[in-house]
Amino acid sequence: MNEGRLATYRRMRDFERTAEPRGDGTTGTGDRFVVQRHRARRRHYDLRLEFDGALLSWAVPKGPTLDPAVRRMAVQVEDHPLEYADFEGTIPAGEYGGGDVIVWDRGTWTPGEDDTAAALEAGTLHFELRGEKLRGRFVLVRRGEKQWLLLHKRDEHAEDGWDPEQHPRSVKSGRTNEEVAADPEAMWRGDLPADQAEIRLRPSWEPPSDSELAELEGLKSKGTWNLQGHRISLTNLDKVLFPGRDGEEPITKRELVAYHARIAPVMLPYLAGRALNSHRFPNGVDSPGFWHKQAPSHAPDWLSTWEYPGADADDVQRYIVPDSPAALAWLANYAALELHPWTSPTSDVEHPSWALFDIDPGERTSFDEVLTLARLHRAAMDHLGVVAKPKVTGQRGIQIWVPIEPRYTYAETRAWVEKVSRAVGNTVPELVSWAWTKTERHGLARLDYTQNVLNKTLVAPYSARPRPGAPVSVPLEWDELDDPDLTPDRWTIRTVLDRVTTTGDPFADLLNHPQPLPPI
Incomplete structure (x- = not known):
């Protein structure tokens, strides 16, 4: 592979931080294409065609389409390494292209001209795609130094009104960009085999199942809820904690418990491993609340706590450290409406x-x-x-x-x-x-x-x-x-x-x- 073709790509990235592949000489098949849906500062689709040991690349803001009446702007960007065809995951914020990426479509391509390099130089490249979403004959026509137009020919695969946004899932994992972004515990290593590519960065949490939520809904005003192996004693489930607004029904403790359990996979990364200060409103927000820091003696054995070694004798000695959906549900039952984590982890509390x-x-x-x-x-x-x-x-x-x-x-x-x-x-x-x-x-x-x-x-x-x-x-x-x-x-x-x-x-x-x- 011509190393010079990847010089710009490598110069723009810090491979100590991003999981994107550096490109170390992987041998390709010569005819692969991939389209990656990429949510960076602005959402766009990246069309990549394998050619001469690298991936020719264009950013297509509105995405490729099978609609022959539509012309899409396509901006040619730096060539990418062949390994990038398998990249799906997140690029860290602050890095070039920071955001989430999915393999939106992939397959093989065939150029329409005998001399692809000459066609690119001339500014008109005809090609056929055989992917899971994109099929048929396309053409790229240059309209500026880096600006091209991408359009689909009217052939047997053409489809009027075809919108890429109606086909949002990855052909590699079945996930949407939103699901990739919502799972920051995982990083995709494009330079590893597919069965080794997902690297877990931190514990992950699952939301309650439909049956668990149904069990909560079916409880009377009090009862025991079994959530992910933990038994939570719930009381006063129908007590109103928040009045409604804009004509809506008031919000009960039952609804807050359900919310805490459902939001847990997204919220826990900001709470796990940190001491918690909570603002409790046992009689609802229309009555005064109070701050609570000390882990209560009646807390269940499975609830994680931390003893603050720097506490003075008259200070709070032991704090709750939420680490599961069940912990958040228990806090909701405790009428802890506001959750305030320390900005330092318990493992290094001074920093x-x-x-x-x-x-x-x-x-x-x-x-x-x-x-x-x-x-x-x-x-x-x-x-x-x-x-x-x-x-x-x-x-x-x-x-x-x-x-x-x-x-x-x-x-x-x-x-x-x-x-x-x-x-x-x-x-x-x-x-x-x-x-x-x-x-x-x-x-x-x-x-x-x-x-x-x-x-x-x-x-x-x-x-x-x-x-x-x-x-x-x-x-x-x-x-x-x-x-x-x-x-x-x-x-x-x-x-x-x-x-x-x-x-x-x-x-x-x-x-x-x-x-x-x-x-x-």
Whole structure:
């Protein structure tokens, strides 16, 4: 293989971080093609044709189609190694093309010209595809230096109105992009045989089965629920914890228990291995709640706990460490509505693995102003080269979560966040107050860097908040800050599961991206 053809591909990637194959001389068949559906900053499809020891590659934003009346833009990109034809998995955030990839279609191809290189040079390449989704005669026609048009000829395989988005599953694994993104515990190694390619990065969790959910629904006001081998004693299941909003029915403890169990596979990566502070509302959110940290003596034996070795005699000694869907269901029965994990793991409690920015609106702060502040954080992260993502709080604010290497003290992390926060705040001084008390802020927002302290926490991704309708704190992609329909409490425990199924978890890439804090 001509090593020079892969020089650009290799220069653009850090193979210490990405699972993409480097390309080490695998022998091909000469006639393979693959189309990969790739959700990076923008969703697109990558058409790749094996030729002369590498994969010719075009990014097709709207995807190839069998509709002969449709012309698709196709942008030629760098050649890829042959091993890439089998790549399915996630590219870490911050890496070139960061996002999730599936093998959307694959098969063989035949060029329509005798001299493929000459046809490419001339700017018109006819070819036939024999895939599981794409079949028939296609043509690529160059319309610029890198811009081409891709179209399907009107042949026996042509189909008017054929839309690639109606065929979303991988021909390799049967998974959708959303299912790949929602499973950050797995990384696909394209340089390994298929039976060895999936590498488990961390424990994974399964949601409750339909029969387990049916058992919960069938319980009377109290009873024992058997969830994934754990027996959970449930009480007052029909007690209203959240009033409804917008004419909806109120939300009972039974519904919260079910939500905690169902969201667990997505939520637990932010809780497992971390001490938990919980905000409990035994009488519902219309009555005052209270913070609870100490693991209770009546907790079941299977519930994981951790004894804090640095606790003083009058401090909390033992914390709950949620590590299963059953643990989250038990916490819901305990009326722990808000879950706040420590930012450092119990295995290295003095060194946080998250740096947190908290945009705390004042009484006069509009959500448009919160968005202005969040977008300024986006610009700051881009300027610093830091991978981070925002999260609506489910109440009024937005937080920015930054995954960091667990080698900084809390003091160092807090100092770094403060410098960034003050730089952001100084660009819009009319929106921000640095006063400590709310009365002194005169209704302005505070950029609260003080949360970066041991045992001082922010609400977990996908945790409910104590408000009517049970709104949820939801991770976002940066470009969602520009969505005119965005509100800080847009999703509730009744709607966020649909979002996760459709779009995956935007924070998933952050879980595998510890990074140094750049000097400021």
